[in-house]
Amino acid sequence: MAPITNGRLIFKEIPTGYPIPGQTTAYDTSSHIDLETEPLNGSILVKTLVLSVDPYLRGKMRAPERESYTPPFFVNEVLYNYGVGKVIRSETSAFRAGDYVYGILDFAEYFIPKDITKLEVIAKEPTLPYSVYVGAAGMPGQTSYYGWKEYAKAKAGEVIFVTTAAGPVGSIVVQLAKQDGLKVIASAGTDEKVKFCKEIGADVAFNYKTTNTADVLAKEGPIDIYWDNVGGPTLETAIANTALRARIIICGYISQYNGEEDYGIKSMKNVLSNRLSINGLLVFDHQDRYKDEFYKVIPKKLASGEFIYTEDITRGLEKGGEAILEVQKGVNTAKKIIVVADD
Amino acid sequence: MAPITNGRLIFKEIPTGYPIPGQTTAYDTSSHIDLETEPLNGSILVKTLVLSVDPYLRGKMRAPERESYTPPFFVNEVLYNYGVGKVIRSETSAFRAGDYVYGILDFAEYFIPKDITKLEVIAKEPTLPYSVYVGAAGMPGQTSYYGWKEYAKAKAGEVIFVTTAAGPVGSIVVQLAKQDGLKVIASAGTDEKVKFCKEIGADVAFNYKTTNTADVLAKEGPIDIYWDNVGGPTLETAIANTALRARIIICGYISQYNGEEDYGIKSMKNVLSNRLSINGLLVFDHQDRYKDEFYKVIPKKLASGEFIYTEDITRGLEKGGEAILEVQKGVNTAKKIIVVADD
Structure with a gap:
């Protein structure tokens, strides 16, 4: 079999603001691969099916000498993130051809992982698509579940405020909170997202671009729990509207990922x-504490319809740069997935 | 016996900035008391010996409709705070004449408490003066001890930064941290206070008015624990110089008590x-969890000299307003005590 083109998305340049397709990232077709003969050296050959696009990827697009909680991308190297692929060939007993694997995948149509310990075979719920395993049943859903278990200390009747509540992290938080009997205030950035927040059970849902967050919290709060995915002025407002002994879970700060000036939080007196x-x-x-429990609980709830998820699919890796930008700007309509290839 | 003058310190006016003696507070000699015949109505007559002057008193000098963690003072009423007094007469079996009591006392030479449950008889270490029971062996020392037990999660070899480290709270934190094997960075606002920080074991001590906090933390940090008594830019700098999984204990914000504009903390990204x-x-x-343990442990350490304390004494209730202002400005040299009368 002749070599075929192996399309890849490359990190080209460290951005100062938003990551621009064609400048920050570029789709590259210069690499070729012979699926039958490419040497594996004890590894596996993976065909990429779906890739996740997450807000945190912007944090990896930084000068590599700057430390952060996640390693940096390197210029001229292939991007990578959570995804699901199918094993085409294997030279290890850990995987067989035909296995579906979840873990860190290259933004490439095909790839041979250097470190196979970052992949694991999925035991899929029959009715769930693979894409859910990078969203509600993957890292974002785990984020919600672990944070809820570890820090929420929720009691029925309490009030929680969730930002980016239509996203894969926020929407699972909303549903965990409803399951535990809380009143949920949810915010999102489009009316379509607000509608989804209501569908998944939020008692109060609003578009933060057209409705003032402080007004909503003054009316519907004070809040006992704040799930923060945005940082900045919204964090300041949430802290200002807390009840006694409220818990604040800082999970992201999308408002400050793209070169915005650091915002000064003026309500810190309330911490005392x-x-x-x-x-x-x-x-x-x-992970060590909650991962097994998560996989026992959450995929079943999603498969049964007890928990609801939604996706915004970009088809084709060549549009990967646009998908990344959409998530940073919040113009995606739901959890962003790149479908690289059909099964 | 004829009635005698009962000097009292009155709250006269809600301040916008620093509390000014003669304006915010005023010494009043219009009240008289007959120590032998004044009706007690089942209470006790207390002769005030020492009163504590604490930073948090400024928070009580606010418009009463503004909520806070401590009830407000009311205009034209007598100030009150922790103190030690001697029971002169008693009409309750809970106290006997001659008992020394600790708790909330009026800023008055003599007073008859409306609520005797706020007072308790002191079981004093023989070598400790009563004044220590409103400082290192009182509420400030309890603050340090409870916070250390509940939130510090200290491990030997870790680095802690303590602000207002020569004060009654900070100095006990410094000594608890040294006892647990930590490296202690201590800051204070005068060279005399810095000298005391070194005497009690701080590994690094500096005057934050003449030395840049960020420079010290960059050199001596990153910090695993930050004990915050000041808020504002110092809190921002401390957050910016934390190690992974650092613990921050917010115990006060003296930099923002006296009408200063709320400072915006720009380093909150580091929380994630x-x-x-x-x-x-x-x-x-x-209190419920740690108070008994505190009284078993700390007074003995202070009496034996294992833990060191220091005091800055104002003699005479008529100078109480000045003592309060000194603490807000930080020009006191140590834990501020008003000695109202000798035993």
């Missing part, structure tokens, strides 16, 4: 007045 | 990057 507890949440810190 | 844990500490929340 209300004896707040604020915790930074990174999903990887809590 | 370093997975920080931030907790607001109020001493009263933790």
Whole structure:
């Protein structure tokens, strides 16, 4: 069999603001691969099916000497993130041809992982598509589940405010909170997303671009839990509207990922007045404790329809740069997936 | 016996900035009391010996409709705070004449408490003066002890940064941290206070008015624990210099008590990057759990000299307004005590 083109998305340049397709990232067709003869050296050959596009990827597009919670991308190297692929060939007993694997995949149509320990075979719920395993049943859903278990200390009747509540992290938080009997205030950036927040059970849902967050929290709060995916002025407002002994879970700060000036939070006095507890949440810190439980609980709820998910699909890796930008700008309509190839 | 003058310190006016003696507070000699015949109505007559002057008193000098963690003072009423007094007469079996009591006392030479449950008889270490029971062995020392037990999660070899480290709260934190094997960075606002920080074991001590905090933390950090008594830019700098999984204990914000504009903390991204844990500490929340243990442990350490304390004494209630202002400005040299009368 002759070599075929192996399309890949390359990190080209460290952005100062938003990541621009064709400048920050570029689709590359210069690489070729012979699926039958390409040497595997004890690894596997993976055909990429779906890739996840997450807000945190912007944090990897930085000068590599700057430290952060996630390693940097390197210029002229292939991007990577959570995805699902199918094993085409295997030279290890850990995987067989035909297996579906979840883990860190290259933004490439085909790839041979250097480190196969970052992949695992999926035991899929029959009625769930693979794409869900990079969203509600993957890293974003795990983020929600671990953070909820570790830091929410939720009691029925309490009030939670969730930002980016239509996203894959926020929407699972909303549904975990409803399951535990809380009143949920949800915010999102489009009316379509707000509609989805209501569908998944939010008691109050609003478009933060057209409705003032402080007004909503003054009316519907004070809040006992704040799930922060945005940072900036919204975090300041949430802290200002906390109840006594409220818990704040800092999970992201999309408002400050794209070169915006650091916003100064002026409501920190409330940390003492209300004896707040604020915790930074990174999903990887809590895997050992909650991962098995997560896979036992959440995929079944999604398969049965007890928990609802939604996706916004970009077809074709050549549009990957646009998908990444959409998520940074919040113009995606739901959890962003790149479908690289059909099964 | 004829009635005698009962000097009192009155709250006269809600301040916008610093509390000015003669304006915010005023010494009043219009009240008289007959120590032998004044009706007690089942209460006790207390002769005030020492009163504590604490930073948090400024928070009580606010418009009463503004909520906070401590009830407000009311205009034209007598100030009150922690103190030690001697029971002169008693009409309750809970106290006997001659008992020394600790608790909330009026800023008055003599007073008859409306609520005797706010007072308790002191079981004093023989070598300790009563004044220590409103400082290192009182509410400030309890604040340090409870916060340390509840939130520090200290491990030997870690680095802690303590602000207002020569004060009654900070100095006990410094000594608890040294006892647990930590490296202690201490800041204070005068060279005399810095000298005291070194005497109690701080590894690094500096005058934040003449030395840049960020430079010190960059050199001596990153910090695993930050004990915050000041808020504002110092809190921002501390957050920016944290190690992974650092703990921040928010115990006060003296930099913002006196009408200063709310300062915006720009380093909150680090809460996620370093997975920080931030907790607001109020001493009263933790009494049930740690108070008995505190009184078993700390007074003995102070009496034996294992823990060191220092005091800055104002003699005479008529100078109480000045003592309060000194603490807000930080020009006191140590834990501020008003000695109202000798035993």
